[in-house]
Amino acid sequence: MDKAKAYIDEHKERFVGELFELLRIPSVSAQSVHAPDVVRCAELLAGLLVRSGADRAEVMPTEGNPIVYAEKIVDPAAKTVLVYGHYDVMPVDPPDRWETDPFEPVVRDGRIRARGADDDKGQLYMHVKALETMLQTGTLACNVKFMIEGEEEIGSGSIARWCGLHRELLRADIILVSDTSLLSWKVPSITCGLRGLCYVEVEVTGPNRDLHSGLYGGAVANPINVLSGMIASLIDAEGRITIPGFYDGIRELAPQEHREFAAAPFCEAAYCKSLGILETQGEKGYTTLERTGIRPSLDVNGIWGGYTGEGAKTVIPSSAYAKISMRLVPGQDFHKIGELFAAYFRDIAPRSVKVRVKVLHGGAPYVSPTDLPAYRAASAAFEQTFGRKPVPFYSGGSIPVISVFEKELGVKSILMGFGLDEDAIHSPNESYPLANFYRGIETIVRFYANYTAMETA
């Protein structure tokens, strides 16, 4: 390992420079104006994989954005690790809140600042540089494959079918993913649970045109007021989601599990302080870690309607809109939840409006066992680099593809992410510490060493 550590140290500035090439491309999958950037980013990534030692790297078409596939086969009889990541990024809205250009990466205060610095370009590139390090130091003892997609931020719509078409190519013993966070730099963690997702867009329409709120106000249902009321009624006073059947199939936590969550390192006061809020809130009877980790939730991600410009306009708009997402937990099926939501939302609409519900995308929740050999290899790697055994963590986020891989490829995933809460992924001023980037590469190299040394795959 000393050789590997020395290699990383010697080449670390070049590693960051290569990552900057990736970060400069605005591969925003949610905005069609960036479609050419998405393709350009895939092509650059394939090139970087070859430069880093892959035998082959291909930009493979899908029904949506292309997937970058690459591999280094050292011995067909050896174990195979399949690395998953995504090269697409979230939109930058609101752009005026960025302190630096989101697509002109800089290092400031020890952090790489750019959209995608953490999620997921920075994290996926650690795997590319771990491959180079192992090849250049002669320590790679298994096969490595990469599948890096370009639709993770919009629901990974194409990868399931693509996996189904390439089962042989993707044959592997374990999938390795870095797209999650550490509890903190001092408390390393491996993500063992992910929530699922059901994302919908709703439209509430009242009158057939925008109306003058003076002439009609008081007699004609205002779609914004109606939509607000409908949103408000989706969660009750106890923090429970009111959609009939929403909680069906969810296993309640056993007292022992409540105790395990309570034992996880977490400081409510520090959490509130870092967010600038006076208190948390949520479903009655659960703690913050339970509410975000293993209980479902419902959030409005966007709302708009009427006049939102400067000054005042006295209008009753014809329509109002919202984007609403639900995080799901084991026992919930995102297809069924989408149907339940749509039926309920139509049901609670007053007769004075018409309602349209469009399910945009969804994904299944995932739980990873902590007794897998690969989990133990990852756990030992963290302990070696961080000096502390990592905590198994139930994240509230969703990586819907993880359950897709289990279903389509029959392979489990290990979520060894190196992000930090402060990285502000999905927010303005996303960043990723250089220290995490370098230690991530080292931890990944150690994982391979531990994993290939094990008897069982």
Next chain:
Amino acid sequence: MDKAKAYIDEHKERFVGELFELLRIPSVSAQSVHAPDVVRCAELLAGLLVRSGADRAEVMPTEGNPIVYAEKIVDPAAKTVLVYGHYDVMPVDPPDRWETDPFEPVVRDGRIRARGADDDKGQLYMHVKALETMLQTGTLACNVKFMIEGEEEIGSGSIARWCGLHRELLRADIILVSDTSLLSWKVPSITCGLRGLCYVEVEVTGPNRDLHSGLYGGAVANPINVLSGMIASLIDAEGRITIPGFYDGIRELAPQEHREFAAAPFCEAAYCKSLGILETQGEKGYTTLERTGIRPSLDVNGIWGGYTGEGAKTVIPSSAYAKISMRLVPGQDFHKIGELFAAYFRDIAPRSVKVRVKVLHGGAPYVSPTDLPAYRAASAAFEQTFGRKPVPFYSGGSIPVISVFEKELGVKSILMGFGLDEDAIHSPNESYPLANFYRGIETIVRFYANYTAMETA
């Protein structure tokens, strides 16, 4: 009158051509980018007034947008009519819903199509052409003054002070205003009641930055969900506004007044059909005409927050916003209502968010007596041109300056508007029928004849 009618008919195409000059200027007072257009519009209007026969016309500065003052003094001892109107217009949002360029007027299907075609450039210009007609046919027997402001659509913020500074200049016996609508072409009406207005903007802030809705959803208050709930709680199940003290001072309708409202020509089914809605809604115990005419109301005029672009973004935004207006009736003070709203909105906010309330502007309600000589002169003029006695009508709209004039100048106003519901003021595709424009000029000329023939001012 035959001479006047013949003159209008002979010159009607030129009249419309001049109005088009005004309509081509995007004098949108709510958007600072249009500030130069607002001034340009005032200058053009002053020029048109002089061309139409005014002794003098001036663009007079205020603390905000200028006011166009003009006069034709025929005899200092004669009666004086003061015409009020506004040359500013509403924004055109959403611009993609316009079938023709909002600032390139055209006549199609007998209607002038442009922003401001009715509200209020089209209606105010009838008064300018009525002046020309009376001068050219030698029938003007009283003094005429004009005060045309440029801030009506943003709350008439400067005119009160300006009126106070120019009381002598503005001395008049009656104020004449065309900025309202007829019940229909077949049912002429004179507006006797206007609602007041209190317009606020609210901001609800939760976490100090946008958050990933997966990682935080379920534990951190989402400002959009919170704002939706707060908006929903402003109106109860009976359609009553829940702000404590909101209804204080409002006189309840007497049974006789309910009967008068019920007797007004109005068809609920036709009203719903024209709006494309299945039913009206509102405060329990009141009819549609009462709800919009003499009862207060509360509407959200705009709402925004989070991700509103294409596709999906899983964000809990730091803040959410809404523009909310309340229509007020006699007995309500808009300053006090603004304070009550702000206090209540802060009061109902959960501890998990911070709330900011900004009162943008307001105006007092107004009621005009139907036994004024000028009302009788107007009523007779409508009867002469429309063949039917006009109905006294209580409009739900607000022209806050009307009560300002009464307070600052001690002069009552007669609201003889010629708009139609179909004119879509404040909406995309605003229009104004040529027939209303021409008949409006004739009715105004007849008003002067009737009014100057009366013994009492």
